[in-house]
Amino acid sequence: MTQRDHILSYLAEIARLIEGLGALAPQIEAAADMWVEALSAGNKVIFCGNGGSAADAQHLAAExxxxxxxDRNPLAALSLTVDTSALTAIGNDYGFDKVFSRQLRGLAKAGDVLxxxxxxxxxxxxxxAFLTARELGVKTIGLTGQSGGRMAALSDLLIAAPHDKTNHxxxxxxxxxxxxxxxxEAALCSPRP
Incomplete structure (x- = not known):
């Protein structure tokens, strides 16, 4: 396969994937409704993930x-992936599996969305973190690959991207x-004049 063939094949796979996301429209709408409900009530959206998903968590919180x-007022959001001191201290003292749940216990309240x-x-x-969210009355949205993994049973709402390769x-x-x-944003905000 030439480089050009590889490029065209890769982009065709992405196009099929993006087109297939239409089947997830009900879950995407439901996720937006959960965010809107939380933010309208003075609560926040909290993000977490590892590696590329950590970068995406920060990205979406920043959006x-x-x-x-x-152009509007900020909407309350934070990513649990950004505080390296907390991540390393919690990881060192309690184990890496606790780096998000420990922060969640200190920052989240009932009505927030994880x-x-x-x-x-x-x-x-x-x-x-999803197990901890249940204890705290924090709603959960899981964004996964097609299998859903262990998060499927723990998510109030699961959005499973229809693919099995990490990059896609x-x-x-x-x-x-x-x-x-x-x-x-469209539901909550009017553009500034």
């Missing part, structure tokens, strides 16, 4: 705190995240 498509991202759906620290799942995740941001 809400900054702006996405509309948006956990894991391509496998089996990331131990995200799973542990992550490509779907950012498209889904952007859609939820756009729907949330």
């Amino acid at each position: 809400l705190m900054g702006r996405f498509l509309i 948006f956990g991202m894991s391509t496998s759906g089996n990331s131990g620290n995200v799973v542990d 799942i992550q490509e779907a995740h950012i498209a889904i995240g952007h859609l939820i941001c756009a729907l949330t």
Whole structure:
């Protein structure tokens, strides 16, 4: 296969994946509704994930705190992936599986939404955060690959990207995240004059 063939094949796979996301429209709408309900009540959206999903968690939190498509006031959001001192201290003292749940216990309140991202759906620290969220009355949205993994049973709402390869799942995740941001922003915000 030539480089050009590889490029065209890869892009064709992404196109099929993105087109297939239409089947997830009900879950995407439901996720936006959960965000809108939480934010309207003075609560926040909390993000977590590992590796590329950590980067996406920060990205989506920034879209809400900054702006996405509309110049507007910030929407309350944070990512549990950004505080390296907390991550390393908690990881060292309690184990890596506790890095998100420990922060959640200190920062979350009932009515918040936890948006956990894991391509496998089996990331131990995200799973542990979902268990903690249940104890705290925090709603959970799981964004995973097609199997859903352990997060499937722990999510109030599961959005499973229809693919089994990490890179393509992550490509779907950012498209889904952007859609939820756009729907949330449109529901809550009027553009500034």
